[in-house]
Amino acid sequence: MSAVRTEEFMVNMGxxxxxxxxxxxxxxxxxxxxxxxxxxxxxxxxxxxxxxxxNRTYHQCIPILDRFEYVTAMSCNYVFSxxxxxxxxxxxxxxxxxxxxxxxxxxxxASHLIFFGTTAMDLGALTPFLYALREREYIMDLFEMTCGxxxxxxxxxxxxxxxDIPAEFVPKCREAIKIIDQKVDEYMALLNGxxxxxxxxxxxxxxxxxxxxAYGVSGPILRASGVDFDIRRDDPYSIxxxxxxxxPVRPNGDVxxxxxxxxxxxxxxxxxxxxxxxxxxxxxxxxxVPLKFKPPAGxxxxxxxxxRGEMGVYILSDGTEKPVRVKTRGGSYNHLQVxxxxxxxxxxxDLVAIFASFDIIMPEVDR
Amino acid sequence: MLSIVxxxxxxxxxxxxxxxxxxxxxxxxxxxxxxxxxxxRSRGIVVLLSDKETGALNCTxxxxxxxxxxxxxITIDAPxxxxxxxxxxxxxxxxxxxxxxxxxxxxxxxxxxxxATKYEFSTENKEDLVWDMHKLQEVGRDVPYEARPKKKxxxxxxxQSQPPQTVNPVAAPESESSEDEKKEGEA
Ligand code: SF4
Ligand code: SF4
Numbered sequence: 001m002s003a004v005r006t007e008e009f010m011v012n013m014g015x016x017x018x019x020x021x022x023x024x025x026x027x028x029x030x031x032x033x034x035x036x037x038x039x040x041x042x043x044x045x046x047x048x049x050x051x052x053x054x055n056r057t058y059h060q061c062i063p064i065l066d067r068f069e070y071v072t073a074m075s076c077n078y079v080f081s082x083x084x085x086x087x088x089x090x091x092x093x094x095x096x097x098x099x100x101x102x103x104x105x106x107x108x109x110a111s112h113l114i115f116f117g118t119t120a121m122d123l124g125a126l127t128p129f130l131y132a133l134r135e136r137e138y139i140m141d142l143f144e145m146t147c148g149x150x151x152x153x154x155x156x157x158x159x160x161x162x163x164d165i166p167a168e169f170v171p172k173c174r175e176a177i178k179i180i181d182q183k184v185d186e187y188m189a190l191l192n193g194x195x196x197x198x199x200x201x202x203x204x205x206x207x208x209x210x211x212x213x214a215y216g217v218s219g220p221i222l223r224a225s226g227v228d229f230d231i232r233r234d235d236p237y238s239i240x241x242x243x244x245x246x247x248p249v250r251p252n253g254d255v256x257x258x259x260x261x262x263x264x265x266x267x268x269x270x271x272x273x274x275x276x277x278x279x280x281x282x283x284x285x286x287x288x289v290p291l292k293f294k295p296p297a298g299x300x301x302x303x304x305x306x307x308r309g310e311m312g313v314y315i316l317s318d319g320t321e322k323p324v325r326v327k328t329r330g331g332s333y334n335h336l337q338v339x340x341x342x343x344x345x346x347x348x349x350d351l352v353a354i355f356a357s358f359d360i361i362m363p364e365v366d367r
Numbered sequence: 368m369l370s371i372v373x374x375x376x377x378x379x380x381x382x383x384x385x386x387x388x389x390x391x392x393x394x395x396x397x398x399x400x401x402x403x404x405x406x407x408r409s410r411g412i413v414v415l416l417s418d419k420e421t422g423a424l425n426c427t428x429x430x431x432x433x434x435x436x437x438x439x440x441i442t443i444d445a446p447x448x449x450x451x452x453x454x455x456x457x458x459x460x461x462x463x464x465x466x467x468x469x470x471x472x473x474x475x476x477x478x479x480x481x482x483a484t485k486y487e488f489s490t491e492n493k494e495d496l497v498w499d500m501h502k503l504q505e506v507g508r509d510v511p512y513e514a515r516p517k518k519k520x521x522x523x524x525x526x527q528s529q530p531p532q533t534v535n536p537v538a539a540p541e542s543e544s545s546e547d548e549k550k551e552g553e554a
Contacts, residue, residue, distance in 0.1 A: 060437035063468035127385055134394055141406075148410035148482065154468045162473070163408070190384050193377045195370060291435075291474070 008036065011348075015044050019122045019352045022362035024336070026351075034345040040336050045366040053326035058084050058158060058293045061326065065313075066152035068328055069364040071114060074107040075306045077156035080326075082237060083302040083313045084158045088295035093284040096160035097239045102173070102276045103143075103155060104238075104304075105269040109180060110139045111307035112262045112269075116187060119259060119356040123200050128187060135183050138176035145169060158293060160286030170277055177270045184266050192260075201256035205342055205354035208253065215338040218331050219309025221358060224261045225253035231305035242279075243272045255357040262307075262359075294321055308332050308359055330364030405484040410467045413440075413460055414483045414507030415500065419514070424504055425479035428453040432471035432480050440465040460503060462488060463496040483510045 014025040023044035029037035049068050053061045065080050066073040078100060085092060092100075117132030140150045146165050147155040155162050191197045207217070209225045222229060230247040232240045248264035250257040297319040303312035309331020316325040335358045342354055396403060405411070416425050428445035444457035471480050485506065490496060498506075 056437055059435070059470065063437050063466055063470065066468075137394070144409060145406045146408070148406070148408040148469065149467065152466070152468070154470075162469075166408070186384055190381055193373075194381060195374045195377060 159289035435474035
């Protein structure tokens with residue numbers, strides 16, 4: 001009897017696959033059940049944000065950049081403001097810096113909660129998703145109370161923040177971070193010991209530190225591969241050097257470590273926020289920046305540690321009201337690039353786990 | 368065998384955690400029937416505010432909001448009348464373009480425009496999303512606001528011959544005006 005003839009075939013995963021978190025299309029080449037080649041196709045969410053910014057004044061760029069990475073829009077606001085402040089050498093008031101750190105860290109927690117919920121959902125556990133979004137609601141309420149929006153904040157501005165926090169913010173924020181801190185333990189108890197969860201995550205999708213560095217992977221994924229690098233500590237911006245917090249690092253570089261690392265980061269963010277709330281000084285919330293903001297000609301790159309790795313903005317200014325060029329850098333772009341490296345006989349189910357653990361969001365890739 | 372026991376232990380642990388939520392109240396609402404109270408700063412639809420006594424629009428047609436808008440959602444046409452003052456003829460907001468950023472509210476010196484806490488304005492026609500001055504005023508009638516102290520208009524520089532602007536500066540070339548200078552340094 002002659003051998004059964006087999007051939008490879010292609011599977012389109014996405015652009016509307018529930019586990020691709022947005023509109024990413026992966027073209028998979030399959031050999032039976034094994035994935036042997038992954039080709040990501042991007043561009044479905046392209047809104048030409050960088051080009052739009054070239055036709056806007058610096059103040060108008062901020063609400064546009066809200067849409068650059070809408071899960072952590074505070075970081076987008078902040079990284080652009082930071083670049084513009086560097087360019088024009090604006091001194092930001094102390095209180096504004098504290099408020100910024102509080103907002104950035106709250107946003108990091110909200111983003112990691114979404115990661116936790118969606119990853120668990122992709123791997124078949126629906127309950128964590130509902131819990132995580134419920135806890136995220138505390139943070140959304142805080143944001144809405146302060147700046148009026150739940151997703152596109154337009155809060156951090158060049159020279160400070162747009163409005164002071166309302167009186168009830170501080171007690172509510174303390175309560176929220178206390179609840180979230182407890183809930184993270186509950187999440188760990190819910191999933192960590194579960195044999196199904198362990199089988200699907202431990203040892204799956206190993207990313208070596210060398211490969212991670214070679215592809216420019218950053219943020220929690222890099223640290224889960226054992227590389228101890230965090231911009232908050234290694235290239236400090238704002239007032240992060242005043243707080244006492246740890247950078248969690250994990251050695252194994254698998255899906256489980258990437259998941260655990262983010263939960264650990266939530267705990268550290270809670271620490272930062274409570275220190276910032278303790279030290280919150282009184283005073284101005286915004287430096288004087290004219291409505292017709294014209295920074296001197298020059299170029300600048302600013303980068304921050306976002307929940308999805310390094311987020312950066314490059315501005316080229318010619319001294320007029322509008323930037324000549326705005327270039328954005330999002331971590332997800334690099335993370336999507338490293339994905340084809342995983343096509344070494346994994347199953348589609350593992351690919352879903354790996355993709356989820358990378359926490360890629362498409363607006364950051366397509367921009 | 369061991370893994371089965373371990374699995375059962377973990378199952379019980381997981382069920383205990385989820386079971387704790389059984390008796391608790393729901394955190395969701397049945398939306399159209401019940402609604403969350405919106406925070407006071409909530410940025411919903413853009414409305415035009417009227418004077419509490421006279422009922423006339425506060426807007427002086429200075430066009431600062433139009434210039435501040437990043438998406439060119441506001442269209443103002445206000446030709447100068449006999450007395451050289453701008454008469455507001457058209458104030459149009461395309462709700463479909465507006466991104467609810469709130470920059471117009473911040474730009475306005477006269478408490479004339481505000482992002483209200485209302486948020487229900489869905490419609491079946493795209494055309495209905497373009498709101499004119501009267502609709503914006505009607506929706507804004509019951510919106511509470513604090514009137515800012517009126518400032519005296521800055522002395523106008525000589526030679527003021529400006530064509531009425533109907534295009535948003537986002538698309539159009541830059542233009543300077545006295546009102547603009549006045550605002551400078553305040554932001
Ligand atoms: S800024 Fe205020 S006063 Fe000026 S045109 Fe706009 S709404 Fe009217
Ligand atoms: S809220 Fe923003 S987008 Fe909407 S009209 Fe005002 S400035 Fe324009």
